[in-house]
Structures are given as C-alpha cells and as structure tokens.
Amino acid sequence: MKELIAHNLEDIPFVAKVLLEQLGNRKVVAFYAEMGSGKTTLITAVLRAMGIENLEGSPTYSLVNSYDSPYFGEVMHFDVYRLNSLDEALDAGIEELLYSGAHCFVEWAEIVEPLLPEDVMTVRIQVNESGERVVQID
Incomplete structure (x- = not known):
C-alpha cells in the first residue's frame, strides 16, 4: 500500500501521477x-495525466462519462452514487462496462463492489484534521 498526502490542490497532479x-x-x-x-x-487529475483534455466533470446523473486517451485508449469515469441497488447497476450495464477492457475509475465503488474484478486497484481518500487529503493506494 502506498500512502500520499495532498497538502493542497497543487499536490493533486502529483498524486494522480503516482x-x-x-x-x-x-x-x-x-x-x-x-x-x-x-x-x-x-x-x-488522473484523466488529465492520461492526456484527456475535454473533461465533462462528474457523471453523477449519467452514471458514466467515456473518454478517449491518446496514451491509454478508452477510459470511463463512473459515479454510481445515485444507484440504489446492485440490480440497478446490472440493469444499467455497469458490469459489461467494467469488463470491456477500458480503464474504469469508479466513484462510490462500495455500491458495485460485487461486480468489481479481483485485480481492482483501491484508492481511499480521507480528510485529516488539517484538511489535507490522505490518499491510500492499494
């Protein structure tokens, strides 16, 4: 496990690179x-590091935004916060997208945990007392 501390927003691109x-x-x-x-x-920041310039922000309402990285190919950003159940995720086709071969970044992953592949990378972010972001990468 790797642990990084982002003291401020200027540190986020470094965390994304790591x-x-x-x-x-x-x-x-x-x-x-x-x-x-x-x-x-x-x-x-990770999407920018992958060479993606035209970003759409969080896909809270659409569930997924798809991008084409010049270095990594197809990249998907999921925000599954609005899903109420695993069945909703399955109905939305999330499982097929996760196994499509594209790079997938999933916000609120606990909602779709049973669908995640065995080799999933886990990123945990906590805000400490000083307001810094402590980022743990497994």
Missing part, C-alpha cells in the same frame, strides 16, 4: 471516500 504509476496492468480503480473529500478532483 496513481497511474501504480496501476500496472489493472484496468479498474475503485474510489472510496466521504462526500466532498476529493474523489472527482483526483479522477479529473
């Missing part, structure tokens, strides 16, 4: 964190 370095051959990254802790901000 996350990509740790990814290896894995395709799915599950993000666990409280509301407002910086999941979308970190994923946006």
Whole structure:
C-alpha cells in the first residue's frame, strides 16, 4: 500500500501521477471516500495525466462519462452514487462496462463492489484534521 498526502490542490497532479504509476496492468480503480473529500478532483487529475483534455466533470446523473486517451485508449469515469441497488447497476450495464477492457475509475465503488474484478486497484481518500487529503493506494 502506498500512502500520499495532498497538502493542497497543487499536490493533486502529483498524486494522480503516482496513481497511474501504480496501476500496472489493472484496468479498474475503485474510489472510496466521504462526500466532498476529493474523489472527482483526483479522477479529473488522473484523466488529465492520461492526456484527456475535454473533461465533462462528474457523471453523477449519467452514471458514466467515456473518454478517449491518446496514451491509454478508452477510459470511463463512473459515479454510481445515485444507484440504489446492485440490480440497478446490472440493469444499467455497469458490469459489461467494467469488463470491456477500458480503464474504469469508479466513484462510490462500495455500491458495485460485487461486480468489481479481483485485480481492482483501491484508492481511499480521507480528510485529516488539517484538511489535507490522505490518499491510500492499494
């Protein structure tokens, strides 16, 4: 496990770079964190590090935004916060997308945990007393 501390927003691109370095051959990254802790901000930085310029923000209402990275191919950003059950995730086709071969970054991963592949990378973000983001990458 790797632990990084983002003291401020200027540190987020460095954290994103380290996350990509740790990814290896894995395709799915599950993000666990409280509301407002910086999941979308970190994923946006990762997408930028992947060479994606035209970002759409969090796909809270559409569930998934799809991008084409010049370096990584197809990349998907999931925000499954609005799903109420695993059945809703299955009905929305989340499982097929997670196993499509695209790189997938999943916010609120606990909702779709049973669908995640065995080799999923886990990222946990916590806000400490100083307001810094403590990012744990497994």
